[in-house]
Amino acid sequence: MRKSHPVRRAVLATAATVSGIVLLLTLKPDSDPGSADVAGGTVPSAAAQSPQGGAQALGDGTVTGDAAQTEYGPVQVRLTVSGGKITEAEAVQSPKGGQSDQINANAVPKLNQAVVAAQSGEIDAVSGATYTSAGYKKSLQSALEKAKAAAPAGNGQGAENAQALGDGTATGDPVQTDYGAVQVRITVQGGKITKAEAVQSPKGGQSDQINANAVPKLNQAVVEAGSADIDAVSGATYTSAGYKKSLQSALDQAKAAGSAAAGNGSAGQKETADKEPAEKEPAGSGQGSGGAQTLKDGTVTGDAVQTDYGAVQVRITVQGGKITKAEAVQAPKGGQSDQVTFSSVPRLNKAVVEAGNADIDAVSGATYTSAGYKKSLQSALDQAGG
Numbered sequence: 001m002r003k004s005h006p007v008r009r010a011v012l013a014t015a016a017t018v019s020g021i022v023l024l025l026t027l028k029p030d031s032d033p034g035s036a037d038v039a040g041g042t043v044p045s046a047a048a049q050s051p052q053g054g055a056q057a058l059g060d061g062t063v064t065g066d067a068a069q070t071e072y073g074p075v076q077v078r079l080t081v082s083g084g085k086i087t088e089a090e091a092v093q094s095p096k097g098g099q100s101d102q103i104n105a106n107a108v109p110k111l112n113q114a115v116v117a118a119q120s121g122e123i124d125a126v127s128g129a130t131y132t133s134a135g136y137k138k139s140l141q142s143a144l145e146k147a148k149a150a151a152p153a154g155n156g157q158g159a160e161n162a163q164a165l166g167d168g169t170a171t172g173d174p175v176q177t178d179y180g181a182v183q184v185r186i187t188v189q190g191g192k193i194t195k196a197e198a199v200q201s202p203k204g205g206q207s208d209q210i211n212a213n214a215v216p217k218l219n220q221a222v223v224e225a226g227s228a229d230i231d232a233v234s235g236a237t238y239t240s241a242g243y244k245k246s247l248q249s250a251l252d253q254a255k256a257a258g259s260a261a262a263g264n265g266s267a268g269q270k271e272t273a274d275k276e277p278a279e280k281e282p283a284g285s286g287q288g289s290g291g292a293q294t295l296k297d298g299t300v301t302g303d304a305v306q307t308d309y310g311a312v313q314v315r316i317t318v319q320g321g322k323i324t325k326a327e328a329v330q331a332p333k334g335g336q337s338d339q340v341t342f343s344s345v346p347r348l349n350k351a352v353v354e355a356g357n358a359d360i361d362a363v364s365g366a367t368y369t370s371a372g373y374k375k376s377l378q379s380a381l382d383q384a385g386g
Helices: 006-026 033-055 099-118 130-150 206-225 237-272 277-284 289-294 336-355 367-385
Strands: 061-064 068-070 073-082 085-093 168-171 175-177 180-189 192-200 298-301 305-307 310-319 322-330
Touching: 061 130, 061 237, 068 130, 073 099, 073 130, 085 099, 099 130, 130 237, 168 237, 168 367, 175 237, 180 206, 180 237, 192 206, 206 237, 237 367, 298 367, 305 367, 310 336, 310 367, 322 336, 336 367
Parallel strands: none
Antiparallel strands: 061 073, 068 073, 073 085, 168 180, 175 180, 180 192, 298 310, 305 310, 310 322
């Protein structure tokens, strides 16, 4: 007998086909996962994302996060926001020297790209760069918080937001150029920029001549424009670019101070209306000795200031409006610097707490460290001054 008879094969094939059709017909259409999603499954997930959408309400402009200290050095992130979206992320500070250079040359661009792709602080650490990644995310989060604070409640982004500057002095981050660092400080009075100055600019050789011409022009342009929307000076491309970047970070600080002042204003007026004038006075007092009392509680880190022997960076802790602690998170190291720093930094720290401001004397024999310390301290006070 033949087991492979053609008729038998045909019968078996037909039976299998019929069975398959019957099984298909018995499936219920509404059991399809896609149908459930359309009917209601995707709606909750979209709703769940709406708070995240609220987190995307970022104010246009450039914001610089707080410097986050890691075991290998500080990490600091700057964001550029346009149309409420992050268009650029960059690390203005990252660990340097030795193996750190190689690690961060690979890690930082990946982190920058991840931020723009994610449009949030929810990014993965880069393998092999754990400390840099952790510091980056910390600084990124503070930048995002500043960008959220800068977003207007219901109005457009335009000139009105640019004018919301807090009175006082704000020092921008130092920006490295091919010829040296550029750092800008602005003075704001009545919500307007009354003075701009470059506290650092490239020096030596031809740079002296170029910047003697360019910097005054840039300073003047800032006061006239009242913003960072200024033209580069011809023949000083690098200085102009660095100047504008540092200027923008100074404006970010001034805007944050303006937002804080506005928040304290209307909300606080009712509370203080029935108080004695003497209690109101500190809130409206000027910059001088009373200004030391207008410091916001918390911990702020000043800009890193380059000296001939290395960087100096100061962190202050404020409680009850007064400086309770000062410390140098960076100071010149190696050779004789170790001995000089070991002797001078504790004295400078103590002097700051006693004075409550940057009006402290240089330590004898530590001229460069003292000068760098005071500069970084001033930028920390600018941030704390609100």
